[in-house]
Amino acid sequence: MNVEFLEALQDLEREKNISKEILIEAIEAALISAYKKNFGSLQNVRVHIDRASGEFKVYSRKNVVDNVVDSRLEISLEEAKTIDPRYQIDDIIEFEVTPRNFGRIAAQTAKQVVVQRIREAERGMIYEEFSNREGDIVSGIVQRMENKNIFVDLGRVEALLAPSEQMTGESYRHGDRIKAYIVEVKKTTKGPQVMISRTHPGLLKRLFELEVPEIHDGTVELKAASREAGARSKIAVYSRDENVDPVGACVGPKGMRVQAIVTELRGEKIDIVKWNEDPARFVANALSPAKVISVDIIEDEKVARVIVPDYQLSLAIGKEGQNARLAAKLTGWKIDIKSESQAKSLQILPSTYDEQGNYENYELDYEYPEDTVEEVENYDASYDEDYDYDADYEEVNSEYDENYDESYEKTNENDADYEAEDDQKS
Structure with missing residues (x-):
């Protein structure tokens, strides 16, 4: 029976992934509870299970005192010295009281305690595993x-x-x-x-760690991430190795790495930008795919004042302000975006301009994919077609002038006829 008992413990250890020692401690506690239920709840007992043979023994523990009040818990000093002369007051003496059988009720109690302790141990292990x-x-x-x-x-x-x-x-x-x-x-x-x-933005970071080996081994570091789940995200990456392009590593060959993450996130668009320790350049990169003329950093107010070309203003702000909002979360700076014409009307001078007073465009660290470049160029071209007010104005004016001249001549002719008729009447 003891051999079967030890084999059962080993099976439980493999199945529940709970150590054998925890199981034995649970059984010892169950036997204590069963003994007290069967032989007196006031007794102070200890159960010991031999780890090698599986045999168990029950010991009743008594304190050595001068005057015995409860014989179930105490023993006199004189009686203790008859057992061993070395005993002193407050020592504890153990007597073996192992019963031949516990009975059906005690056995059921022991079973319940064992099951409960195993369940608690299993829950504790699961908590430790997932809390870490x-x-x-x-x-x-x-x-x-x-x-x-x-x-x-x-x-x-x-x-x-x-x-x-x-x-x-x-x-x-x-x-x-x-x-x-x-x-x-x-x-x-x-x-x-x-x-x-x-x-959670952390999901985006962990997905890139799974897909990009350079992030996993520490060559490329994911510095920051901002996310509007299901719509669009931005991440900022940095390479510790000058020979490794962090953006290219995250995009992967033919965009395979980033595409796998986009698929997992059900089509969520992801912008990958290069992190820079210069806040101005980092803000400029974060506003991609919009082109940025200049960025002025106001340290005290934690504000970045950005100037963009007129035709890039809507692209920099994004749909319902999404691009600017994500860039602000990514960089940690409040971003105030002004168009070139607005900046001139407000007399806001950028920090970067040449000797002739012309603005110098930022050279962004982010290299756009071909489809993005074509999209921006098409956007610019369509905007320029709509924006050519001078040509439209001249064409409309010339048509208006011709129509006006014709109508004016007809009016003059009608007036002359009217005056001639008046003269005849008079």
Whole structure:
């Protein structure tokens, strides 16, 4: 029986991933509870299980005192000295009281305690495992939905994806495999609760670490990230090695690396810019794909005043201010964007201009992909066509003048006829 007992402990250790020592301690506590229930709850007992043979023994513990009040807990000094002359007051003497059998009720009590201790130990191990993984990325399978809360199976525990942490427009179906970011791990009465997120900027960072080996090995460092989940994101990267292009490393051959992340985030657009220790240049890079004329940094107010060409103003601000908002989050600076004409009317001089007083465009560290360059050039060209007010004005004026001359001549002819008729009447 003892051999079978040890084998059962080994099986539990493999199945539950709980150490054998924890299981034995749980069984010892269960036997103490069972003994007290069967043989007196006031007794002070200790249970010892031999780790090699599996045999267990129960010891009753008594304090050495002068006057005995409760014989179940105390023993007189004289009686103690008959056992061993070295005993003194306040010493503890143990007597073996191992029973032949515990009985059915005691055995059931022991079983409940063992199961409860194993469950607590399992929950404790799960909590320790996932609490150490806060800020990490996990992969799980969607199990069910309750009140817009999504429960994701992570293997040993179910994680909760709250509505506020779900991407806008993203649908979750049973059996879908998703990646998420561990935000927090809580201890509850039902065990550890893992809170995950699909909208946290940390998810973007961890996905790039998985896809880009240069970030994982430390060659390329991801300095900052800003995100509006489901719509658009920006990340700033920096290379410790001058021979490694951080933007190119993140984009990957033919854009494969960044495309894999875009697919995981359900089509979310990602801007990759080069980080720079100069705040002005970093702000200019962060506003890409817009072209920037100059950036003035106001340290006291933590404000960056940016001047852009007139036709680039809407591109710099972005749809509903999205580009400027993401750039501000990325850099940590408040960004005030003015067009070139606005800057001239307000007499705002940029910090970078040449001897003739003309603005010098920033040479951005970010090299645009071909499709982005074509898109910007097409945008500029279409804007210029609409913006050529002088040509349109001359053409409209010339047509207006011709029409006006013709109508004027007809009016004069009509007037002359009217005067002749008047003369005849008179």
